[in-house]
Amino acid sequence: MSERELIVDNLKACWASCNELYGSLEGDQWDVQSHCPDWTTHGVLAHQVSVEQALSGWLPESVETPPPFGDVAGYVTAAMAMSGPELAALAAEVWAGRVAELEALDDEVFARGSITPVGPGTYSRFMAIREFDHWMHERDCRTPLGMPTGNGGPAAEMALNEVHLSIGYIAGKRVGLPDGATMRFDITGAVERDVYVQVDGRAREVDHVENPDVTLHCDSMAFMDLACGRIDPEGPIAAGLVTWSGDAEIGAHAARNLRFTM
Template sequence: MTDTPDHLELTALLSGQFDALADLVSGIGEDQWRTISPLPGWTVFDVLAHVVGTESMLLGERPPARDPQEPEVDVETFPHVRNEIGKFNEVWVQRLRSRAGAELLDHYRDVTRRRVEALAAMDDQAWLAPSPSPVGEVPYARFMRVRLFDCWMHELDIADALGKQVDEGGPRGELAFAEFARSLPRVVAKRGKAPAGSLITFELTGPLARTLHIEIGDRARYVDTPAGDATATVALDSGLLVRLGGGRVEPETVLDRIVFRGDADLGRQVVRNLAFTI
């Protein structure tokens, strides 16, 4: 999988993802904006405010000044803030939270419009230049694929909070899932503690249906054609896998939606330890 996706294609996908988020919240009432999301401590409003914050930062902008009428909050005391990225995210959310939902949406549309224009104007040198990102220093192109994944996940977060259905497949879903899937072998081996010599197979149904074989050796890796039968097979919907990996659902509450074959105990151990996204 290349770390340098096509500039025009990824810019178009990000633009479509930004539009999808805006469409999802367009016209909702203020009470719906304040609906609790699957992310700890955040409402639907906060999720979109987080996207505004990250895209504003990428435009070189700083968080709004704190309203002097609002109490000063130490975001590091929040249990869901566990690192510097979490602290950065929370500052933006806190500074935007006093606005009305419709005002935030207008701000979001302005910020994302300018981001798409900035992305489209980048030359190849800037597109390929090393850049700090949540996954380390990578080409800027790879960072933008991480951004697509993050915003796609937040589309699912908002849809789940509002009880809406969205298309989780298509080109945006495919590229976002490809970014998600990069980490899955390491997670299965390190967090799920699948033993050396085992083969873990995920049989995915739903909008991103596919079969993933992960072989645990000196390092965990995908294999196209396994040498033998799977040690454990985990069959579930693709959307459920993504939500487990994103820590959006408690594994114990969804085990009855998963079919385990082979070593079922190992399969359940892996599923209970899939959460890895920031």
């Protein structure tokens, strides 16, 4: 499977799961506070669908062609005026259109240079970031609503990749791992991954460290929630979903300072 096919398949899976979630909501469920401080469940969906409306019909010619994010605010205003069921129906329609658009593209378009939310990249990376956004936002709503989430599989792996790509920044800037130190992120649960970081002037990922100074042991969903600033770290620490070994001071600090995005 090509990178393009994997991204499109994962977006389709995310949108199908979101359709199932939002299509099932009733009454006050639309007003439940999500894990995003500024948004209820209704607000999260308004954000999700409005970005895709802005991206519909747009393709980059190069990194000099910015996405039409200036259109998002107008779409959000219209979405917030809708009832929950009306918005869910609109989302299903917009996402179906996006699936048709993306499935019609070839590898050349996905390899094309594009501005992304994290700077210059490719259209492929841009769509992988969109997958991450939808994957997280579904859980931002499902968890406060008390609805179960499936946190493994290809879509979860792709979402975790977006955090993984920033692991040097997280370890160096957020955790503050000192020069000469090494760290292992032991991610387990629905997604399993070992990630090693070494600081040699700057923090960077390395293939392996035999005896890291500190190891952070994290359940994969707790890791995602903490890295994305969704929850208070004390919750998963108390629940044993985040623990540490090795340097206790660095480990305790790391567990409480993973947030790099919201």
